[in-house]
Amino acid sequence: MTLDWIYSQEDLDWEELSSLYIAAGMGNKAPADIKTAFSNSMFKCFVYDSKRLIGVGRALADGFVRRTFAISRCILIIRGRELEKRSF
Numbered sequence: 245m246t247l248d249w250i251y252s253q254e255d256l257d258w259e260e261l262s263s264l265y266i267a268a269g270m271g272n273k274a275p276a277d278i279k280t281a282f283s284n285s286m287f288k289c290f291v292y293d294s295k296r297l298i299g300v301g302r303a304l305a306d307g308f309v310r311r312t313f314a315i316s317r318c319i320l321i322i323r324g325r326e327l328e329k330r331s332f
Contacts, residue, residue: 248292260297
């Protein structure tokens, strides 16, 4: 399994991210609301396995005092053919 770690939301499919949150048991969040949250986060990461979004993370930071807070992480763990849902 080769994972691609992307740090830009430029080409992100917000519907796909909304589906990932649902699959990981993190609730039904509207794509527009997720886009707002990630747009307001200084750091963000999107993890793809063969062009399939399987994980995300974001953090807020002030950019000055060097205070950073992890806000949300969500990942689908793939083992063999089974998909294990996990959120942190």
